[in-house]
Structures are given as structure tokens and as C-alpha cells.
Amino acid sequence: xxxxxxxxxxxxxxxxxxxxxxxxxxxxxxxxxxxxxxxxxxxxxxxxxxxxxxxxxxxxxxxxxxxx
Numbered sequence: 378x379x380x381x382x383x384x385x386x387x388x389x390x391x392x393x394x395x396x397x398x399x400x401x402x403x404x405x406x407x408x409x410x411x412x413x414x415x416x417x418x419x420x421x422x423x424x425x426x427x428x429x430x431x432x433x434x435x436x437x438x439x440x441x442x443x444x445x
Contacts, residue, residue: 380442380443381442381443382414382440382441382442382443383440383441383443384438384439384440385406385410385438385439385441386419386436386437386438386439387402387406387436387437387439388402388434388435388436388437389401389402389403389405389434389435389437390402390432390433390434390435391432391433392431392432392433393433394433395418395421395433395435397433398433398434398435399416399418399435399437402435402437402439403416403439406439410439410441411441411444412441412442412444413439413440413441414440414441414442415439415440416437416438416439416440417437417438417440418435418436418437419436419437419438420435420436421433421434421435422434422436
């Protein structure tokens with residue numbers, strides 16, 4: 378038997394860290410997307426204001442199994 382998976386792209390943000398940006402994005406996506414089984418960080422970036430890092434941003438692909 379084979380399985381079919383779908384990929385979506387999401388962006389997570391945090392004022393604390395890249396790790397928190399990832400965790401927040403997965404947590405929010407899990408509220409509406411069921412059966413998330415993996416993620417891949419495609420890009421990390423951030424925002425700077427007045428010489429200080431103010432936001433961490435991650436662009437991610439999230440994979441989940443389509444229900445049979």
C-alpha cells in the first residue's frame with residue numbers, strides 16, 4: 378500500500394529565536410492541518426531595528442499525509 382503526502386509552505390516568526398519561530402509555526406499549523414509528520418526549514422532571516430534583532434523568521438515546508 379502506498380501513501381500520498383501534501384506539502385505546504387508556511388512562515389513562522391518569533392521575537393525570541395529561530396527555534397521558537399519553528400515551534401510557533403508548527404503549533405499554529407497543527408490547529409487546522411491534521412497529521413503533520415515533518416518539516417524542512419528552507420530559509421532563515423530576521424528583522425533589525427535600531428541595530429537590534431527584533432524578529433526571527435523561518436520559511437518552512439510542512440508535510441502531512443492525506444487521509445485514505
